[in-house]
Amino acid sequence: MLALALVAYYVGRQRAVSVALAAGNARTVHSLPGYHGGYVALWCALPALAVFVLWQVIEPTWLRTSVIAALPENLRTLPGAELGLVYNDIRNLVVGNISSSEPGADIMAAVQRYRALRDLSHSLVSAAVLVIGVAGLVWAYRRVRADFRARNRVERAIEYLLVAASSAAILTTVGIFLSVLLEALRFFGQVSPLDFLFGLSWSPQTAIRADQVGSSGAFGAVPLFTGTLLISGIAMLVAVPVGLMSAIFLAEYANRRVRAWAKPMLEILAGIPTVVYGYFAALTVGPILRDAGSAMGLSVASESALGAGLVMGIMIIPFVSSLSDDVITAVPQALRDGSAGLGATRSETIRLVVFPAALPGIVGAILLAVSRAIGETMIVVMAAGLSANLTANPFEAVTTVTVQIVTLLVGDQEFDSAKTLAAFALGLVLFLVTLVLNFVALQVVRRYREQYE
């Protein structure tokens, strides 16, 4: 198809050149030859592509209905799920995999039929694509004239392409929201939303047999929320003072050389992959804290909330500092000069004039950092625990929303159990919370920016 489109481009171009030569004056042709070529190529490729994609979508259903229609009576009247199994067997046999049972004669016949139909459909589609492509080529070729506005047409097509590309962002958001929401709704069909949001115990192990011990499977997410808040809180306790003070130092005190070196160095912290922080938290910080704790007579779990929170806080420092830095440098110099003129020292100027003026922007930066901390996954997966403790003690192991999503979904799992669906419900909560936080933060920052511009 690509080759056909190239041929079309070339043919259209040649045609335009020959039209121009026949007219004896290149200026009489409205568009450059390349645009004519592009026009012909578009007409050749786009309809053919559309047919191809359409058929790709229809083919599985068409194959399924026609293969099933040809099955013998006793198989055809099976209930939906079993029929699906039989059909899967057929498809596996076609691909050459082993099926779940020894295939009977009628199944083998169906396999033959499937193969024949598939080959037929493939050749039909190739033929159709070829015919439509050539037809488009010929039709567009005949339209190439001196006064034909090929450029405008091609440009319009490109513009549609641009619009389509820019909708990708919206499609992604909608896709995220729908995919998470639909699975979460299925979960809420099995577990009531109230139990989920306000239940105090979390043990997602649903039993395989009904009489097993501990088969209840409690889905109360409050311990996860408190765990997330505890770790994020510790992280913010580290990141906000350190980040803010380094931003103030860099923006107000440091000379240009220090600033030119220290700022990128701090931003390296933001560029380190989170899995590296996780490794660091689990293998270096965790044992250090445990040893320090036992030296002081405290019992610190080796997967304590403190370790994960500390490392996460260090990860977030650059977010806080670089955003606050921007905000602080955006405060007009006139305010500082006025304060200094009244006899205030530098630190007094910063604390009493610059900081209040920059406060909304700093709050926005902190909100963004909180949303980062809540959604952070790898550090807590590697350094925080798995047990859902409802505690505010930072020395104990707690678990978070993201840890539970990962543990519920990693590995093989059936897709209908409440256990896996719970992960999507947690994902929904996470998505909504971070969405709200980001939205508020962006609004705050934007309003603040407008204030001084």
Place this chain on the structure above:
Amino acid sequence: MSSKPGESVKDVVARGISRRYRNERIFRALGLGALCIGLGFLAFFFYTLIANSYTALRQTRVLLDINFDAAVIDPAGNRAPDDLATADYQRLARDALNAMFPDITARAERRELNALLSSGAGLELRSLVIGTPTLIGTKEPVWLLVDDDVDVVVKGHMSRDLPENQRRLNDRQLRVVMALEQQGRIEQRFNRYFFTNGDSRDPELAGIWSATVGSFFMLLVTLALSFPVAVATAIYLEEFASRNRWTDLIEVNINNLAAVPSIVFGLLGLALFINLFGLPRSAPLVGGLVLSLMTLPVIIIASRAALTAVPPSIREAALGLGASKMQMVMHHVLPLAMPGMLTGTIIGMARALGESAPLLMIGMVAFIVDIPKSPLSPSTALPVQVYLWADSPERAFVERTSAAIVVLLVFLLVMNATAILLRKHFERRY
């Protein structure tokens, strides 16, 4: 600050001034201290990483006099490639080791002795013999891989003075290792396997190559998808779109997507690409799709900044000479903005390379020994390999995890340095 009677304003100010200067100094020191905490952590971090990782470059080997016994390798005597490939080479290594310690005869002790050799030793002998079949029937000294437990002891990561029950090697095994060391038969050589092998349960055979290839395929898919779409979006929003509800909605969406937790993208990948579209689990294709959705906002924002940096005079000149709007954008604005867009793309790619949480969701946490051959074959990625090894209990994986992290960081550094150089090189002032 209350003023006492008979005191002028000047006195009040003078009384407070030393305190105020002290506060000033404290405040300044606090700022410097905060900066130092941040940078100090960075230094500490790199120090531990490098201190942990450099030993992974070398791997302990033992010198054994291998008797390439034709009766073991090729009993049929016809040098058929199939026979050579399936022979019991591990036995050659075992025999050579046993021959050095003839006084060890008890079955259990012999087994302990054999456990000192890596299971990769046989594989090495095999490739030796297949490479030069003339070795068969000769007796040659060969440096062979030892087990990771021996490696750990030789490198000094595990103290030899620990009580026996806390050691991975028992006293007898330790004596053998020390005897070999005294004979100069134990040496550390360059660890080639770390760079050429896939994952393995045996640390001495585990490498990062399959994860690197997986990451490469994934980035390829990400680049192919996200760069065109992001550039097209940026061009549309900056050059063509009128400000209306729809474009506002797109902008809000882009800004929000940039801050959605990466794990949520993983959920999207699992629900949409794997369960709905039926794409294979663990495939770099799916990983690339998910990561391209994640990097889109990054590249779009950078590309828009690059487009706004092109001065309007260039646009007006092009339009004034009769170019259409599309020609103006494609022939004049886009080439000028391209370096900025590429810089943003590289930074976005670097972020995609370091991302691991969404990959856990779509099943790329797999034990992959083979080198992936296409974006559809099951594979893992560098950061996920780090995650997997960090979970492994063997002590020998610690240095490998650190080394894998260093490799990952070197890749990131190279990418970011390229981006900075690109920006420096093409930066122009209008």
